[in-house]
Amino acid sequence: MIVLDTVPSGALLLAVGVLFAAGVYLLLERSLTRVLLGFVLLGNGVNLAILVAGGRAGAPPITGGAGATEPMSDPLAQAMILTSIVITLALVAFVLAMAYRSWQLHEHDEVQDDLEDARIARLAEHDVPSYADSDALGSGAMLDEEAVAARDEVAFPDAATRRRPDSSARGGGDT
Amino acid sequence: MNPWTVQTLVPLPVLVPLFAAGLALALHRYDRAQRIISVAALSVVTVAAAGLVVFARDAPVVYDVGGWAAPVGVNLVADPLAALMLLVSSVVLLCVLLYSMAQGIADSGDRAAPLVHDTEAIRRILEAQDPDADELRRRNVLPVAIFHPTFLILAAGVGDAFLAGDLFNLFVGFEVLLAASYVLLTLGGTVERIRAGSIYVVVALLSSILFLLAVGLAYGATGTVNMAQLAERLPEIDPGVRLGIQALLLLAFGIKAAIFPLSAWLPDSYPTAPAPVTAVFAGLLTKVGVYAILRTQTLLFPRNEALEIVLLVLALATMLIGILGAVAQDDVKRLLSFTLVSHIGYMIFGVALATQAGTAAAIFYVVHHITVQTALFLVVGLVERRTGTTSLERLGSLATLAPGLAVLFFIPAMSLAGVPPLSGFLGKVGLLEAGVLDGSALAWLLVVGSVVTSLLTLYAVIRAWNKAFWQPRPDGQELPEESHLPWGMVGPTAALVTIGVGLTVVAGPLYDYAERAASTVMGEEAYIDAVFPDGAPRGTGESDEVTNDTGEDQP
Structure with a gap:
């Protein structure tokens, strides 16, 4: 029985840490594309972490090589990483399609406000209780249109306002 | 050796829907073939699950996938808990499939079907984008019949998650069902569904990453992902590391199961999907999360007092905050989504008690809640079909217009609130006991807290029933008399409601079975014995052919 060398490599651990930090940072962004990049980084970080769990690098993950005494890497960890890479690939493709669809519909790909948040914010603004059909309150702009128009992104300030002039007053997604 | 044994049944709930999904996708032009394939596949799954419920009663049935024995190979384990969940979920999936076929979600030949509405919206968008494109090209962009294959893949993922005998396979099962759920939730790609879908997908991706990380940590700490082996090894490792793995798993499953601080995504995303999709999500997906919590917390980890207290507090918060949200809703779908969150609290309550009685009550409650919650969402789909809205401000006097619908809503609603003698009452009594x-x-x-939640649930659903069925319409308009609901939609709904009532009749044997399931999960010996009959790992990872004859290519 060959005992695996279980002391992890420092460089790999550092890479895991950096990938996680960058991934979490990007995940907190509003744009779906950046969220997706964050997800990819996090996924790679986790894959590396599993690789670290499989022992030191350098040996082949197959048995029956040159001799029985030769050290061998843990193949199970690598099999799990391969599976998760495939899954991540499929999910990335789906989210990309969704981000593109969002861009098609709204000319941006930001994750939009929860409608209920918008509703509660509007109720608070008008200082009214919530037993009426609150969609009908106020300016007449529907909640879903408002949620579409509310944006954090400042790189293209006119994109939303040009198309929907009524949204400029409450852009910024501060709900 | 006879190849047809009890073990043959075990992989069927995963294999059959997967094959059928491929076949249905290949035959996407042939509507009738797709329908036959889907119904046949889910019927086979239901029969297999029923068989497993019978055979797994005494000892868990273990199947080694590909002939590689545990712990090296992937194995599927049907213990009483998994078999019971599988049976309930396959019955629900079959009912929802029949319902959706009558609703016309898969094909677009029906006037009032949601998808037709959506294709109109898509057509308008496409026209705005490119007014010169010819009709044929536009039709090609419209959604193909992907509903059936996706639904079958969802079924396969749910089956895999229930049967998984190792943590990584559980992860794969989760991913399969989640990927299918992303597609189902954003079906048609309309404005509203893309908005709700992006929130849902991002939250689900995060939970997947957390789950994968927990699997990796567990593997690093114990050197295995096989559940039976983890159950043996986890009690022996460093308590700090163990707590970290346990908390991470709980966090990942907590997002899936929508436990309170992690539940905000649910009431926003579920109601936007088509009615049958919402029904199956509400009935099954959160329960898969609850099942995973139940499985990992009881089987894998030894008791941990601190974590149990945290879970109990979270269960209380989930119940109360969820139901207070439900009381404030104007839309029946959102109201039901909030009651769904609230009642997850009951199941977590049972799990967090970490006693056999608590676990058994939680299992019974899961069975009850899957059927009742799905039935309610299907009824709301019928209401939407009949009246065109689910807003309580616009509904009214349905009890005279559609008395059958009123009965169909009333029975599961009362069961949800826990009115005796319906199954919700029995489940709640078990938990309180x-x-x-x-x-x-x-x-x-x-x-x-449970009793208060139960009363508030009663208030919420009765308020909905009063406004939608009992009171006259606020705007005084009358519904068109002539519109009739198709029997294909009413039938499966009525069947689910009847099953919900039937749970009361068979409550005695069912509760016995739940207790047996609880004892298998709580007392780890039965599970470990089933996977490792001689107390030692069976597989070594070396095939006989390879070690004896290195010239062979494949074992």
Whole structure:
């Protein structure tokens, strides 16, 4: 029985840490594309972490090589990483399609406000209780249109306002 | 050796829907073939699950996938808990499939079907984008019949998650069902669904990453992902590391199951999907999360008092905050989504007690809640079909217009609220009994909280029933008399409601079975014995052919 060398490599651990930090940072962004990049980084970080769990690098993950005494890497960890890479690939493709669809519909790909948040914010603004059909309150702009128009992104300030002039007053997604 | 044994049944709930999904996708032009394939596949799954429920009663049935024995190979384990969940979920999936076929979600030949509405919206968008494109090209962009294949893949993922005998396979099962759920939730790609879908997908991706990380940590700490082996090894590792893995798993499953601080995504995303999709999500997906919590917390980890207290507090918060959200809703779908969150709290309550009585009550409650919650969402789909809205401000006097619908809504609603003698009452009594048996101050607090939640649920659903069915329409308009609901939609709904009532009739044997399932999960020996019959790992990872004859290519 060959005992695996279980002391992890420092460089790999550092890479895991950096990938996680960058991934979490990007995940907190509003744009779906950046969220997706964050997800990819996090996924790679986790894959590396599993690789670290499989022992030191350098040996082949197959048995029956040159001799029985030769050290061998843990193949199970690598099999799990391969599976998760495939899954991540499929999910990335789906989210990309969704981000593109969002861009098609709204000319941006930001994750939009929860409608209920918008509703509660509007109720608070008008200082009214919530037993009426609150969609009908106020300016007449529907909640879903408002949620579409509310944006954090400042790189293209006119994109939303040009198309929907009524949204400029409450852009910024501060709900 | 006879190849047809009990073990043959075990992989069927995963294999059959997967094959059928491929076949249905290949035959996407042939509507009738797709329908036959889907119904046949889910019927086979239901029969297989029923068989497993019978055979797994005494000892878990273990199947080694590909002939590689545990712990090296992937194995599927049907213990009483998994078999019971599988049976309930396959029955629900079959009912929802029949319902959706009558609703016309898969094909677009029906006037009032949601998808037709959506294709109109898509057509308008496409026209705005490119007014010169010819009709043929536009039709090609419209959604193909992907509903059936995706639904079958969802079924396969749910089956895999229930049967998984190792943590990584559980992860794969989760991913399969989640990927299918992303597609189903954003079906048609309309404005509203893309908005709700992006929130849902991002949250689900995060939970997947957390789950994968927990699997990796568990593997690093114990050197295995096989559940039976983890159950043996996890109690021996460093308590700090163990707590970290346990908390991470709980966090990942907590997002899936929508436990309170992690539940905000659910009421926003579920109601936007088509009615049958919402029904199956509400019935099954959160329960898969609850099942995973139940499985990992009881089977893998030894008792941990601190974490149990945290879970109990979270269960109380989930119940109360969820139901207070439900009371404030104007839309029936959102109201039901909030009651769904709230009642997850009951199941977590049972799990957090970490006693056999509590676990058994939680299992019974899961079975009850899957059927009742799905039935309610299907009824709301019928209401939407009949009246075109689910807003309580616009509904009214349905009891005279559609008395059958009123009955169909009333029975599961009462069961949800826990009115005797329906199954919700029995489940709640079981949980309260387990809580009282536990006897700690916190358990008593939860008992009180459960009763309050039950009363508030009654208030919420009765308010909905009054506004939608009993009172006249606020705007005084009358519904068109002539519109009739198709029997294909009413039938499966009525069947689910009847099953919900039937749970009361068979409550005695069912509760016995739940207790047996609880004892298998709580007392790890039965599970470990089934996977490792001689107390030692069976597989070594070396195939006989390879070690004897290195010239062979494949074992």
